[in-house]
Amino acid sequence: MKITRVEVKKRRLKLKKPFVTALRAVNDIEIVMMRIELENGMFGIGTASPAAVITGETIQSMESIVKNILIPRFIGRNILQISSLSRAVQSSCIGNTSAKAGFELALFDTYSKLLGLPLYQVLGGETNVLENDLTISINETETMVEDSLAGVEKGFKTLKIKAGIDGRKDVERIKAIREAVGPSIQIRIDANQGWGKKEAVKIINGWEDACLQIELIEQPVPAGDIDSLKYVTDQVYTPIMADESVFSPDQALELIQKKAVDLLNIKLMKTGGIVRAMQIADIAEAGGIPCMMGSMMESVPGVLAAAHLACAHPNIVKIDLDAPLWLEDNDDKMSPFQGPIIKLNENPGIGYDFFTLN
Structure with missing residues (x-):
């Protein structure tokens, strides 16, 4: 055809x-x-x-x-x-x-x-249900606490807190958020390359000493500095995840061979598509490294495709696909992105045909 x-x-x-x-x-x-x-x-x-x-x-x-x-x-x-x-x-x-x-x-x-067939079945998946996290954008501490509490009220059990602009404020904000949401909510931190290696270790060790129970730290140092990424991973107990450091299968292999991180964040806009994303997940699985499925700030169809892939690969065990929740036109009748649970429909393809070029 x-x-x-x-x-x-x-x-x-x-x-x-x-x-x-x-x-x-x-x-x-x-x-x-x-x-x-x-x-x-x-x-x-x-x-x-x-x-x-x-x-x-x-x-x-x-x-x-x-x-x-x-x-x-x-x-x-x-x-x-x-x-x-x-x-x-x-x-x-x-x-x-x-x-x-x-x-x-x-x-x-x-x-x-x-x-x-729906895409997740074409890719070999069994389930069509995922549990999403909620990203908390950088803001003043009080606002970030309010946003976190609002997310918990909506049923989110995992919060991804953005950090990396100001290390001292990052420490203050995370402590305030943990105190507000309580111990049962998972907190993961994304520094978006914002810290130096020694700063990262100091900040993370401080959170560990304070028993803040941080699930993971994403990309604490600049993407190209694999040695610094490994330094942080070796110096802390909290799992470290690569994001901007891993676009391709060969980069994933390097990170795993150097034992530079504990997890990988896969995003379709970084990998170039579904096949290379699957290759990264396969390589990580062979190396004993679990993966997260993430996204950029994207439209619903793009994030939906990532959800199909996440449903299909057994080594993708963490989900960060809440970008549609930030959109004004996230249709509450058609989009599966409304709360913490993503449930894909059984329509052929990605299941979002009404999204047209008009």
Whole structure:
């Protein structure tokens, strides 16, 4: 069944409130939407979101890659040759992982629909239910405590607290949040590369001494400094997770061989798509390293595809897919992202067909 047409469109999505990390502050997000159509009229969709400070991409560069590099390679190709198509996506150019991911998601959505199966089943999954966390954006301590309590009130059992701009304030904020939410709520910290290695050890050791029961620390030091990442991992008891340090299977292998971290965070916009994300999870499983499935600030379809993958791979044991909860247009009737439980529907593909190019 041949690919006959690919449509591309840009769209801007507003957030309910600003999202602040050590890397950036976001008030809205831009996405590139792709719609792949087959000769029988069947179609699939994919979306991609740029994050220049993480992947180096912009909305303009992504649109250009899709239109000028990717689309010409795929018109007339057989959608049933999905492995070959995935390799063609990855070999199309260097980098540009988010553009590649969005295009590959559209391929897999189309492929799954042709088979008449939801994506998680195509990928070998058994369950369609996940438990999500809730991210708490950087803000004043009082506001972060209020946001944390509001999340707990909604049923979230795990909070992911953003940190990394000011180490002293990070210490104050986490202590205040732990005191407010009590001992039964899991707290994970994401520093987004914001600390130096010795600062990270001092902060984490302080939390350990205070018995704050931190579940894990994500990317405490700059992404390219693997030696510092290993230094922190070796000096603390709290598990350390790589995020920006792992885009590719070979980077995952390096981190595991060097025993630099305890966990890996997989994101489709970093890996370039589903196949490479599965490869990273496989490598991590072989190395005894569990994985988290995360996302950038993205649209519902992109995060939904990540949820399908998380349902399919047994080594993905932690979920951080709450980006749709920040969107103004997260449809409460159709989107599975409303509270702490994600339940995928049984529709073929990613199950979000009403998201159109209009």
